[in-house]
Amino acid sequence: MEIVREQDVVPFRNRVREFSTRIGMSLVNQTKLITAASELVRNMLKYASGGKVILEIISLNAKTGVRLTFADQGPGIADVAMAMRDGFSTGRSLGLGLPGAKRLVNEFDLKSEPGQGTTVTVIHWKHGR
């Protein structure tokens, strides 16, 4: 799903809700995943003026979950460790987006090179673990 404008955020969140409902995820876990997705998609819009998100339902060792892959062609993150810290922001926001999103989902992976864009992959399992 392509994200290019802020109006795409709400429909995107609805898609994530659809996927998590389809595997029978509980409301709390849905809310956590959608909030995390919302933070990440907002980052993508703000720092890379948009990008693509792949939504998938995955199964691993009898666990079912939703995997979201956020890929952008933006400027990348120079200091990933710093960006993952609470309260750090280069964009005059609260600095909760990345560390907050990481706390909300089960698996979180961030790959970024300056000038090469950023890819964030998150997985949230049906039962939240």
Added chain:
Amino acid sequence: MERIPILKMGPFLLVTIQIDLYDRLALTLENDLINMVSQTGARGVLIDISAVSIVDSFMGRILGNIASMSRIMDAETVVVGMQPAVAITLVELGLTLQGVHTALNVEKGMELLNTKLINNWEQDEEEEEDQDDRND
């Protein structure tokens, strides 16, 4: 353009958010509310978010902004009706909504605003009395 309606109820303003806000709508609401506080001299703002299923850091910041701006304009803000799943998520996200009063539902929120209004009024009275005493 779409707008969230703001209702005036006595000395308070009442806002019910019934859809998931996208950013521009949230910013418009922030703006409209502050203007309304200034125009009506409202002493309290009550925001009902019982129909909001997602509060992310942006939405949280808007709520915080409304509270701080209203306070500067001499009005208290109460956010009511937060869904349990939203509360759990907010805390894990690391957002504590500092400076925002909360209540379980609209009724309790109204009570809270009323108490605050009376308290503030009593404080003003006392200060005035103190001043009178000194003048004597």
